[in-house]
Amino acid sequence: MVIAIADGPSQTGATPWVDKLLMKLRQRDDVSAAEEAALRSIVEPPQVYPARRMVIEENEPLDRSGLLVDGLLGRVKNMRDGQQHISELHVPGDFADLHSFTLKRLDHGILALTDCRIAWTKHSAIVTAIEQFPHLGRLLWFSTNLDAAIHRAWTVSLGRRDAAARLAHLLCELQVRLEVVGLADATGYPLALTQNDLANCLGLTSVHVNRVLRELRERRLVTFRGGHVTIADPAGLNALADFSPDYLFLEKRPR
Amino acid sequence: MVIAIADGPSQTGATPWVDKLLMKLRQRDDVSAAEEAALRSIVEPPQVYPARRMVIEENEPLDRSGLLVDGLLGRVKNMRDGQQHISELHVPGDFADLHSFTLKRLDHGILALTDCRIAWTKHSAIVTAIEQFPHLGRLLWFSTNLDAAIHRAWTVSLGRRDAAARLAHLLCELQVRLEVVGLADATGYPLALTQNDLANCLGLTSVHVNRVLRELRERRLVTFRGGHVTIADPAGLNALADFSPDYLFLEKRPR
DNA sequence: CGGCGAATTGACCCGCATCAACTATCGTGG
């Protein structure tokens, strides 16, 4: 599950909150110095959001998109009967609602699952930047298509995997995505979610998530406790989850 | 469930296979005559694919994207244990694998579920067209983000709805999407899928889909028989499905 | 030490899978 990490950004000094986004993009393609400068110039300094605060409400008109700098965000859908579903988790370096650049409102809310820092970028600034640097535009487009690929992987999990494989698959995915931005080492990563959050991602109840976590712990595959995921047996966890990182498009290639 | 349909394309004559895509885009934003001409000029004449033929294999390198002109396509994932999952259905007017423009390969296969006609467009031609017409680029980007919104809706269904609501939701979604391109009237639409195809979309077995179809028929909500969906009680079906077309972004607005 | 959300565990139940048999439909060749 270990990934070769591409070279980090070169000019961290002024706008360090853009660094993880650049790590994510440079994992997939080259980003020229001019493109990097353009990107850094349009992302505003981050703002702080406390855990459990809604960052964006469903259907609210939007003229900016938020880059997650620190913390965890969830794309949440509240249902008639009070149930909640999380359709994607965002980790630092994700342009969490970049899709609002074309959609102009969201079909779901964005919820801070932990304390977060978010750096906003005006849609008008994105228009200007990508008209000047079309390749940068394609990289941003790519990152929304990567989110869609993650949606598809979750769809497959929800449709065709049992609870243990589903949970294992999510933990494998986060391992890879966090490694790309330097927030996981080979043994695991911090994850300040509740079991109920995981249940809302996986289409399960928190009661059942609890039982499955115990099962995975007793099978010595992975431990989730005290806000930290420790992967004891990466190969075994991969096998249980039927996990392949192909859908995360980790290879560097002209886009 | 009836939608106000935006004005159709103006210059159908030469490349009618692009018409439904333009209907879909013009439902959401204006498309100038120049943008229309650029789009028509880069889409090649359609090719025929028989039912059950794989159109694109998972991970195959791609330098073109396919516009579905006639028929139904599915994005399919084949699993280790022989199960299949369909993560999206495509209707005519959908640029089915436009996401390969940035991804360069797909994390899933594209399968012709019925006899299809597909019009290909080279990625290099798309690059040129959208550098000249950035707004057209954003419209195409929008359409991949719309696919992602559909993924999220399916995710919610799979995670939080029971079999009857899940099936009802899919039938409601197809009604709206087909109406936009003129392939559904207020009473229903042709749908040449098997019950097994539906099961593969919904994360169910064909046996259970059969039972639920019977239930929906007996409750006089909707009938699916002989390759045709007849919606007897649109309001009732909507209510059962907890369906709202918000996630399909039907409103016209500058993108 | 008290309060409160999160985690944990047990008992019971139900929706959907599984397995199996049978029918309907349709294209194809004798």
Next chain:
DNA sequence: CCACGATAGTTGATGCGGGTCAATTCGCCG
């Protein structure tokens, strides 16, 4: 024109994965 084979659809019997309900326990913070 019918026999047939293949595929899709239909229905019943049975079992299990995960939901539901309820009661503790844990862990953190004031």
